[in-house]
Amino acid sequence: MTGQDDVQDIMQDDNATTAAEQVATAPAAPRTPLRVVFMGTPGFAAVILRHLLEWDGCEVIAAYTQPDRPCGRGQQCRPPEVKLLAIEHGVPVYQPLNFKTEEAVAELRSLRPDVLVVAAYGLILPQSVLDIPRLGPVNVHASLLPRLRGAAPIQRAVMAGDAVTGVTIMRMEASLDTGPMLLQKAMGIDINDTAGDLHDQLADLGGRLLTVALGKLADGTAVVIPQDNDRATYAAKLTKADGLIDWNRPAAQVHAHIRGVTPWPGAYCTIQREGQKELRVSLAPGRIGPLRSDAPEYEGAAPGTIVGLVDEQLAIACADRLYLVDSIRPADRKPMDARAFLCGYLNACECDGGLAVCV
Numbered sequence: 001m002t003g004q005d006d007v008q009d010i011m012q013d014d015n016a017t018t019a020a021e022q023v024a025t026a027p028a029a030p031r032t033p034l035r036v037v038f039m040g041t042p043g044f045a046a047v048i049l050r051h052l053l054e055w056d057g058c059e060v061i062a063a064y065t066q067p068d069r070p071c072g073r074g075q076q077c078r079p080p081e082v083k084l085l086a087i088e089h090g091v092p093v094y095q096p097l098n099f100k101t102e103e104a105v106a107e108l109r110s111l112r113p114d115v116l117v118v119a120a121y122g123l124i125l126p127q128s129v130l131d132i133p134r135l136g137p138v139n140v141h142a143s144l145l146p147r148l149r150g151a152a153p154i155q156r157a158v159m160a161g162d163a164v165t166g167v168t169i170m171r172m173e174a175s176l177d178t179g180p181m182l183l184q185k186a187m188g189i190d191i192n193d194t195a196g197d198l199h200d201q202l203a204d205l206g207g208r209l210l211t212v213a214l215g216k217l218a219d220g221t222a223v224v225i226p227q228d229n230d231r232a233t234y235a236a237k238l239t240k241a242d243g244l245i246d247w248n249r250p251a252a253q254v255h256a257h258i259r260g261v262t263p264w265p266g267a268y269c270t271i272q273r274e275g276q277k278e279l280r281v282s283l284a285p286g287r288i289g290p291l292r293s294d295a296p297e298y299e300g301a302a303p304g305t306i307v308g309l310v311d312e313q314l315a316i317a318c319a320d321r322l323y324l325v326d327s328i329r330p331a332d333r334k335p336m337d338a339r340a341f342l343c344g345y346l347n348a349c350e351c352d353g354g355l356a357v358c359v
Helices: 043-054 081-088 102-109 153-159 195-219 251-260 338-345
Strands: 007-012 017-024 034-040 058-064 069-071 076-078 115-119 137-141 164-171 181-188 267-272 279-283 287-291 305-310 313-317 321-325 328-330 356-358
Touching: 034 043, 034 081, 034 195, 043 058, 043 081, 043 115, 043 195, 058 081, 115 195, 137 195, 153 164, 153 195, 153 251, 164 195, 181 195, 251 287, 251 321, 287 313, 305 321, 305 338, 313 338, 328 338
Parallel strands: 007 181, 034 058, 034 115, 115 137
Antiparallel strands: 007 017, 069 076, 137 164, 164 181, 267 279, 267 356, 279 328, 287 321, 305 313, 305 356, 313 321
């Protein structure tokens, strides 16, 4: 993946969001540190909180995060990553179910924050909450708004085959991700980047960009740019069903889809084997293989057909090319290499074509 270390102001043209000529260097700390209430829950938010804790331009006076919830097979409660980090640094933690009661809103108001910083919090904030901070509520969003508003911008950008993504710092409004933008920074998406790869990179970029935006808010130099609603798209939350691979698509789209659902929910398909029950398998990202038209033995294979091994990788027919996978995980089993899978599950150690079909 490619990216730049500098942080820049934003401009917009008809085709894309681009960086302005003026480069904003590391922000100078305000004379009086900003009183910041942070709101976030998962690892993405924890990375951003860490940037705030390390910046001397603010004091994080409280961290709001979702309540501990059962997870995993044992259904044991695990604290959110933001909570763990806040406790580590002595920051008071609040975990309201929502802000539908006046008590919850009054408790937040009593903290007298200058700024609310929100990143992947997971709760809807009513206008009564957004009106509390002196300098307003600020959100860190992992896309180049107005593209990909919503819950899953990182995954959807990869699944769409986008070549560029980024982070936007915006003022919050009651409606979803529609607020005016303070700063925006683009980052390239490599052909083999997964959503997991971008998650970590964008979280770090978001934390660095956020401190620049807060410095501008503190010294009164912040400039906001309204979003162009006509260019808005929506990034719907992922479900487990989003992991299903459609082999009828071109191999480049299959590759983008698999990368976008890695690590969660994970890419999968069901293999139909003659005389045996169907087998569900999970696939790690592979690579785009040769054109089927370049190899007569593959040209007539229906999409989803496992045609054998190519360069010791499992070759599956797509609409135009083969898709090559070197790691396959049968349901409730450990990952295995392509040759071991063919021998063990398809009884095809010789790797003849047309072994099975993935659906």
